[in-house]
Amino acid sequence: MKRRTLISLALGASALSAAEPDADFFIEGYAGKLSVAQGEEVPLHITTSEAACEIEVARLGAKREVVWQKSGVAGKRQIVPEDASAKGCGWSESIRVPVGAEWKSGYYEVRLKIADAGGKWTLHNRRTAESSAFFIVRQARPGSTSKILLQLATNTYNAYNNWGGFSIYAYNSLSNNAGHRVSFQRPAASQYSRWELPFVQWAEANGYVLEFAANSDLEHHPEMLASYQLVLSVGHDEYWSTPMRDHLEAWIGKGGNVAFFSGNTCCWQVRNEDGGDAFTCWKQNYHLDPVFASREFKTLSTLWSHHLVQRPENQLTGVGFLWGGYRRSHGQFMEEPAAYKVHRPDHWIFAGTGLRRDDDLGGKDTIVGYECDGCELEWKDGLPFATSRDGTPKDFEVLATCPVRWHPDDAEWYERWEKGRIGAACMGLYTRGGTVFTAGTTDWAHGLQGGDVAVQRITRNLLDRLSQTAG
Template identity: 35%
Template sequence: MIEGYAGRESVTLGGELTLHISTDAPGFRLRFYRLGDTLDLVGESGEFPGTLHPAPAHPDGTPGRASPCDDWDWPPLTLPVPDGWTPGIHLVEFVECDENMAPPPLDLAHLEGPAREFFVVRPRVPGSRSRVLYKKSTFTRHAYNRADGPGPERAASLYDHPVHRPGGAGEPRGHKVSFHRPGGVIDLAYWDAPFIGWLERHGYRVEYATDLDLHEDPALLASYDLLLSVGHDEYWSERMREHARAFVRAGGNIMFLSANTCWWRVHLTDGDTAFVSDTDHHVGEEHPHLPAADQWWTPAPDGVGNPENSLTGVSFRNGGMWAATEWPGDRPRTGYTVQHADHWIYEGTGLRDGSGGETPDRLGAGTPLIGYECDGAAYALDDTGIAWATGEDGTPDDFLILGIHVLEPVHEDFHHPRWGHWNTVVREPGITSPRAATMGLHTAPGPVGGTVFTAGTTDWPVVCGREQDPAVVRVTRNLLDRLGRRRR
């Protein structure tokens, strides 16, 4: 058995990467890869001596579970990052050295699994390679990381056997997770790998950063014209919100090819190696604190009082998800009903919106574009049946709905301890429009205000990356070509 984690998931060319590795093998080697249209082997280490290190016990004494909130504190192994590497998302594979034959190198078909971790390699000068920044949603990754394989079942995360801290002594109240735990590769393989491959295949050069980079560096986005949020981007800090908002006001653009976006606020602790978020997740049979103070949209003092859709244009509370025995599950494949087909995002798609009396076309019809989680805006229909954002939920007044899909049915198996079933839950009084996945955009006020596009679905990068629908691909190209340079 071998596993490990990175001390920090973002490194700079010429800098150092710190790994923390545990194995019951006498020795191990490291293989390094760069993720692009292919998974390229870029280096391999010599042999290091192996040592087995324990996982810290769950602080609640839960049998067989490891702590999700404590630094696992395995000894560090620090390695130089070669100047000759190409910036991007890289993987390190932990390979045991024993009498058995070493496994073959990884490829894209076998990207997901344990005994490996990803990390971002950034150029020495931000923006020197591209004016587009791809933000890997690492906080969300850590929230879901169960740290339970390979080896004994020990699942613990923000969702499995979580730990709730009462707060005090400089630490906020809430559920806590540490970044210093092993986890392997899961979400990267599902959402990011297809889209990253598509970007490189079609000549779109981007640079990469993590949530922690955006949180820590208020000047980070100044080097870029476009920020990409991809897949599942659920957990955001206050500083991330502030930095993204300032970026758009200064003319920067954002593409949210994601959903369930900015649903929970997090507070960085332990020298930015862990976060705390006061959520509605249970601990055992109890809910330690309700209402959840770190819900972005909920009015203060019960929540943050800063609706996420003031930035994104949409919210998970106006969208939904589907029940599934196997993640990510199946869902309707009807796609988005097209609105305003004369808008520049639809250029070259040939899609119609029904304004000529015909039935509106659907973007992504026949593909799992809608879901598995979706965000939406409160809306009303005009006399022609076109949906317009009402703004009553915090969505900017100029948000233009370009595609919509009413969610029938919404996930009805999820039961919230305070609000009830999900299809009737977490909506402000007076909002009566059906829950609907919503695609659209808005522009910040002022002569240089940037544009924010939202796909309203987690699976846009999958459908685009796998080129399952030519119109989704063309819309993505139109967006990148237009928003990849800010207005001057």
């Protein structure tokens, strides 16, 4: 049977099968567990055209370290359900990866490989195919190697993953029709290499030891927080559940510190389902969320800043996307420098940078972008102050700003949006038990990757101070 026919049967959706390559040679898979502790096992679920495949597992940190390999793993074609995006593939387990007790906490890439020698009589070319999956290894004894926890933005990875036809976004879903439920039990699309990996590479190369967790570990393993002094969010940490946020805010209240080297952070509320194997987020279509009909809006899966939820992310991070926007993205400020303007250079985070008031920060590596968070500001004697009318804590100190703006397609669905408003990315911090810093931008790590001396020194100042003591 030709592969196009097989794919049509397997996918059960003509629109999806029509886009598939016409080649009977493939391999894909996913990790059955998103996050495991050292000493546990990770089931892999694989579909392939070949009778056998190879697997390689490597930790991605300061360098790529291969920790486990296996060849001759039995291959099997597995059917893709029509609702795979929302409910997962349900594939049978192919093999289990034994996670060693000595494996470092971190992000682990799984490479799945097949190869052949071509045809028997002709086409003697060698063919290869490869795909990847990932899982996260937590420290079995939290805090035993580091007091810094990096929780990865795995919910955001899943939100943008359109494998099976649908993501949470219309632009990359079938027929431009966004899904509202997405499963982790399908081949993944990771954003780790874009933001978190450059941060991890810089940190580990400079002597910082980090322990790792998934977003959902803040919900399902909140007890781990007590072992850390500092929690990090890096890059694009957009999707948070109520338990995630509740647990982190309670920990901050007891003296825990957080550094959000991220932007668009905690923008949308999700509800984890199936024990964390999937989540729901209705976003702009919040009126279709069953919670809307119940009028119990606390867990309504829309903007955290929505007036029905009444819990703007500013209360956690100090800033939010409603007062932020885009820079060097979505057609906004595409030609202007993507740099912060420094306002309060005497603050301890700027120690050793040599920066002065009104100096630019990070323009070489466009650290302000592509999505940025801000707060409502008022200006006095040329300096910005948070009004706190948007939920930003009263003691939030604005250290640097840069103009940003929403694209109308993103903003004007919200009936309380002020059309045409220009916001400002805001870097700053506040203290409420522990200290909370925000970079206010997704692209802070690009300054580390680019070798910006001031960005590196600010990051050092924050890691060194907040990992040692409360506030």
